Amino acid sequence: MNDLDVDDTMQEAAQDVEHNGDKDGRQEAQEEENDFLDPNRWWFASTACPLIAGTFGPMANAFSVCALVEKWRVYIPPGGDEDDGLTVEDPKWLIAINTVSLVFALAANMSLLLNMAQRLSFAIAQPITIVGWFMSSILLVVLVALASTSIFRTQPDSEHALTQAFYYGIIAAGLYFIIASLMVITVAGAYRGHYPKEFRLTTSQRTLMLQTIGFVVYLLLGALIFSKVEGWQYLDAVYWADFTLLTIGIGGKFVPTTHTGRSLLFPFAIGGIIMVGLVVSSVRSLVLERGKAKLSARFRETKRQKVIKSVDMDNRTIRVGIFEKIDFSEKGFSESQRREQEFRVMRRVQEKAERNRRYSALAISSAASITLWFVGALVFMKAEQLQGWSYFVSLYFAYTSLLTIGYGDITVTSNFGKAFFVFWSLLAVPTLTILISNMGDTVIKEFKDLTIWIGSLTVLPDEKGVYAAFKVALKRIRLGKFYKSNDEMIATSDKSKQTRLDRLAEHVEENELVEAEEAGEHGDTLQRDIHFYHFVLAKEIRQLMRDTDVSPPKQYTYQEWSYYLRLIGEDEDDASRHRKPKIETKRSKQQETHNIAAADGGNNGNGDQLTWSWLGIRSPLMGNKSEAQWLLERLSETLVAEMHKMKSPAKERDEPPPISMSNLKDRTGSEDSNPTQLLEKGINSAEVRRRGHAG
Known part of the structure; x- marks a missing residue:
């Protein structure tokens, strides 16, 4: 290890850790805390608003x-309906204002995209985006208002109808106003x-x-091609x-009837389905990537x-659920036992x-989907x-459309119904995608677990037998996955120390410990232990x-956490x-703070700002990072700092590392200082216990 080839990048990183460790550590801890708390309040403004605006x-x-493209x-004519209507030329001022509105909207959308691509500054892009969309909305509202009055009509109401273009203008105006308002929230924040x-x-x-x-x-280009081919x-x-x-x-009556149209349908349909699948996949990944993480953080903190x-200090309990209390006391506990108590409560x-x-x-996604169904049915009933x-017929049509069943026995025929159907069906894509994703995390998962458990009791018993499967299920129902009494917790204190030794022995390979063995042969136990630690x-x-690649994210036991820490x-x-958590006792009528020690988020008395409680805001179990990611970052930083200490002669090290060969020596009871021989004596039983733990 003395001849380690540490490159310049590693050296620079190590120097940063060495010289700025405390300062950077405090800053990182503060940033992590801010990232946990602040985005939960402002995530919608900073991320969701521009994402919705950029999508809609x-x-x-x-x-x-x-x-714009149609009158x-x-x-x-007498005896006809909207489908038989003859188009009436629009005034030139309507076409002009409609065109200006579209130009404003395109400029606003382009400005937003350029800003997101870092091609245009925030200060320049956002006024263009907000003003452009508001102007588009205002102009379309003015046109819609005029088109709804007698000024715009030249025939009696019975001989006059508004086309799909009119209703698309209404929908566009509403969308522009909503997304512009969302961007105002983003800019204000x-x-x-x-x-x-x-x-x-x-x-x-x-x-x-x-x-x-x-x-x-x-979709628009495909519609243009098929309108020409089919004469629609x-x-x-x-x-x-x-x-x-x-x-x-x-x-309905809109199906390809020409050979050209039916031939073009083959590539058009498959290409569109692929694109819809990509959108659905992206929506689902966003729900899993951001929405789930933020909701989890908020629920965890609450x-x-x-x-x-x-905490009830009189009865020495802490309530973790409506019907669940856990023993919570400090008396008779060592520091590690007290910390394990906090850990299991946090779990x-x-x-x-x-x-x-x-x-x-x-519940939220179900409510959104039901609202989309019921409100959509109400609009369709009015349109048709x-x-x-009737409302029931509309519910039936909306339901078969939402689930893409599409019997085709009833269809919308009005201009308003067709325009609204396009908007409503596109809105249903993210809504139902999120609902299905949430069902996969709850109802489907529970049903899958129940099916597997029933199978283990009947036709597909696991290798441990039916009784073992039933016993495990009963225990989970009765106690919960992580429940452990205080008596059991005290008994695991020694197990924690044993786990450390087993994990040390797990890493033993003679050819990887040459440096440690040579140092031990020369009587330099400190260097031997340092090399072993590295x-x-x-x-x-x-x-x-x-x-870090395991899904779902891996959760470590307290003994494993104790070892890694x-x-x-x-x-x-x-x-x-x-640190120890700030706890408000139940027995104090004034809700006085019972400081078991220093409050979480403050100083613990020794000037160290980086300490934390398992029940505190800076607990590794509270942040947005997985447990493996949290540990990986800390161990990597530790290794970088250790490599720098070994490389720099000016940093002579005289303190022992957190773990050493003497641990194995104590375990085997041998007086031999040769690390290889010590490890050979301890490896077999450690390996057995490791495999048993993994199982």
Whole structure:
């Protein structure tokens, strides 16, 4: 190890850790805390608002195009309906204002995209975006208002009808106003200093925006081609392309009848389905990537606060659920036992909060989907009054359309119904995608687990037998996954120490410990232990790198956490390294704070600002990072600092590392200082226990 070849980059990183460790560590801890708390309050303004605007902006542009390409009025001959209407030329001022509105909207959307691509500054782009969309909305509202009055009509009401273009203008105006208002919220939050004046969008979020633009362009161009081939009105072709690409297939009189049209359907349909699949995949990944993380953080923090306020010092309990209390006391506990007590409470907080998050998300997405269904049915009933649709018939049509069943026995025929159907069906894509994703985390998962358990009791018993499967299930129902009594916890204190030894022995390989063996042969036990410590750090980093890819994220036991924390110099037995949570006792009528020690978030008395409590805001179980990621970062920083110490002769080291060969020596009871012989004596039983633990 003395001859380690550390490159310049490693040296520079190590120097940063060495000279700025405390300062950077405090800053990092503060940033992590801010990232946990602040985005939960401002994430919607900083990320969700521009994402919604960037996604629905192109859709609104498409509706503006639809409002411009066809006339707004038709003359209905006696005995005819809207489908038989003869188009009436629009005034030139209407076409001019409609065109200006579209130009404003396109400029606004382009400005937003350039800002997101870092091609245009925030200060320049946002005024253009907001003003452009508001102007587009105002101009379209003015046109819609005029078109609804007698000024715009030249025939009696019975002989006059408004086309799909008119209704697309209404939808576009509403969308422009909504997304412009959302961008106002984003800009206000940025100028108030809640987040930088830039868009913190991930690659998947940007990808969703591009995919939405691509899908809208694909739909409009496809509609243009089929309108020419089949002889349809362009907006009728848009309606057909929409229910075709979304695989609803409600048909009606809009089906390809020419050989050319049917031939073009093959590539058009498969290409559109692929694009819809990409959009659905992006929406789902965004729900998993950002929405789930933020909701989890918020629910976890809310649950944590409720739990630490529920401590009953008289009965020495803490409430983690409506019907669940856990023993919580300090008397008779060592420091590591007290910390394990905090750890298991925090695990229950995690479990309860995650369950609440899953079912709350399911409730919200279910409510959104039901609202989309019921409100959509109400609009369709009003739109199809000439067909005499009842509300039940509208519910039936909306349901079969939402689930893409598309029997085609009833279809919308009014101009308003067709335009609204296109908007409503596109809105259903993200809504149902999120609902299905949330169902996968809850109802489907529970049903899958129940099916597997029933199978283990009947036709597919596991290798441990039916009785073992039933016993495990009963224990989970009765006690919960992480429950452990205080008597059991005290018994595991020794197990924690044993786990450390087993994990040390796990890493033994004679050919990897040459440096340590040579140092031991020369009687330099300090160098031997240092080399061994470096070896263990490197091996654990490799293991943690594999753990970061595990899905669902891996959760470590307290014994494993204790071992890892010892590796980075934060021994769970060292009380000076810890904070203790601020707890409000139940027995105090004035809700006085019972400071078991220093409050979480403050100083623990020794000037160390980086200590934390398992029940505190800076607990590794509270942040947005997975446990493996948290540990991987800390172990990597520790290894970098250790390599620098070994390389720099000016930093002579005389303190022992957190772990050493003497641990194995004590375990085997041997007086031999040769590390290889010591490890050979301890490896077999350690390997057996390791495998048993993994099983």
